[in-house]
Amino acid sequence: MHCRKSITMADFHLVPELTRHRHTVPAISDDFYNYMKLINKTDPEIMSKLLPILRTIPDSGIQLVNTKFTNYAIWIKKQSRREKITLDKQYAVLQYDEEHEIVWAVIAAKLLSIVKHRPESILTDYSAQYMLDFAPRPKKAQIKHQRTCCKPLSVLDGLKYGLKNNLPREQDWKYAGCRDICKPTGLSLFRMVGDLRPTKRLSAALSALRMIPVAAQLHVFEPDIDIVGNEIYRGPKYFESKYVGLRDVMIYATDIVDEELVAVVNFPYKRLKELRVLLDVMLVQTPREDETNDPFEELENPTCLLTKFCILL
Incomplete structure (x- = not known):
C-alpha cells in the first residue's frame, strides 16, 4: 500500500x-x-x-x-477585500508603442481624463503626447538635445505635471512619439482636477477601484510574463525566471477565479493588452550560498506582485 x-x-x-x-x-x-x-x-x-x-x-x-x-x-496571503469589480471598458483603452517609454504618460493622461469626465456625459481624452513633449526630465537625467519621448518618469510624475500645468485635448495634440518640438502658441489647455493619493496599501487601491482605475507598478519576471497568455500571472515559477524590474500598469477590474483574487490590468508592453495578476500571493528574495549579486531593492521586503499604487480621485 x-x-x-x-x-x-x-x-x-x-x-x-x-x-x-x-x-x-x-x-x-x-x-x-x-x-x-x-x-x-x-x-x-x-x-x-x-x-x-x-x-x-x-x-x-x-x-x-x-x-x-x-x-x-x-x-x-488572502486579501480581506474580495469582490468582483468591473469598470467602464472605455477606461481601459490605452495607446501602445513598443519602441518608446510612453506608458507613464499614457496612464497618467487616462486617469486625468477619467476624473475630469466623471461629472460629464462624454469622456474626453486629454493628451499624453503633451506630457511626453514637455514634462521635465529629472535633473540627473538631463541630456542635451535628446528627443522628447523616452523620459525616466513615473505615472506619479505625469499626474503631478498634468495637475500643475493643465493639458490639451488628445484631438488637439495627438500622439506622435519621440520628436523635437517647440512649445506651441494658441493651444487651448484645460484645467485638470483630482486628489492625488500615492500609497503602498493594496486595500486602499481596491477601495478606490470601485470608482476609478488605479495606477500601479508590477514586479515583472521573464519568461513568465511572455508565456502567461490568458492564464493568471503568479510571479516566478520557472528555473529560468529572471527579475527584470517594475513596470507601470493600470488596474481596471478584479475577478475571483477558483477562490483566488485576481486583478485585471492594462499592461502596455509587448502587446499584452490585458494581464490577470494574482493578488493573493506575496514574495521576497532570499539569499543562497552561491549568490554573487546584491539583492534587488524592490524585493528585499515582502511584497505583492502589484505595488506602489497611485490613486487619483
Missing part, C-alpha cells in the same frame, strides 16, 4: 513547472508567530528576513522557488 503525499495550499496555488527546484515550508502556526514577535534578541540577519514574512501571517506553506539566478520565498 502506498502512502499518499499531503498537498499544501502552496502546492495547489503555486506549482512551478520544475518541481525539483522548489521546497515547501510547513504553514506557520499562530503560537509560533506570537512567540517570534516576543523575541527581543536573535540573529539580526535572520530576523530581518523572517519577521516581515511572519507579520503577513501566511495562509499557506512558504514555497522556496530556486531559479537559475536567485531564490524567492512565495506564500499565499
Whole structure:
C-alpha cells in the first residue's frame, strides 16, 4: 500500500513547472508567530528576513522557488477585500508603442481624463503626447538635445505635471512619439482636477477601484510574463525566471477565479493588452550560498506582485 503525499495550499496555488527546484515550508502556526514577535534578541540577519514574512501571517506553506539566478520565498496571503469589480471598458483603452517609454504618460493622461469626465456625459481624452513633449526630465537625467519621448518618469510624475500645468485635448495634440518640438502658441489647455493619493496599501487601491482605475507598478519576471497568455500571472515559477524590474500598469477590474483574487490590468508592453495578476500571493528574495549579486531593492521586503499604487480621485 502506498502512502499518499499531503498537498499544501502552496502546492495547489503555486506549482512551478520544475518541481525539483522548489521546497515547501510547513504553514506557520499562530503560537509560533506570537512567540517570534516576543523575541527581543536573535540573529539580526535572520530576523530581518523572517519577521516581515511572519507579520503577513501566511495562509499557506512558504514555497522556496530556486531559479537559475536567485531564490524567492512565495506564500499565499488572502486579501480581506474580495469582490468582483468591473469598470467602464472605455477606461481601459490605452495607446501602445513598443519602441518608446510612453506608458507613464499614457496612464497618467487616462486617469486625468477619467476624473475630469466623471461629472460629464462624454469622456474626453486629454493628451499624453503633451506630457511626453514637455514634462521635465529629472535633473540627473538631463541630456542635451535628446528627443522628447523616452523620459525616466513615473505615472506619479505625469499626474503631478498634468495637475500643475493643465493639458490639451488628445484631438488637439495627438500622439506622435519621440520628436523635437517647440512649445506651441494658441493651444487651448484645460484645467485638470483630482486628489492625488500615492500609497503602498493594496486595500486602499481596491477601495478606490470601485470608482476609478488605479495606477500601479508590477514586479515583472521573464519568461513568465511572455508565456502567461490568458492564464493568471503568479510571479516566478520557472528555473529560468529572471527579475527584470517594475513596470507601470493600470488596474481596471478584479475577478475571483477558483477562490483566488485576481486583478485585471492594462499592461502596455509587448502587446499584452490585458494581464490577470494574482493578488493573493506575496514574495521576497532570499539569499543562497552561491549568490554573487546584491539583492534587488524592490524585493528585499515582502511584497505583492502589484505595488506602489497611485490613486487619483
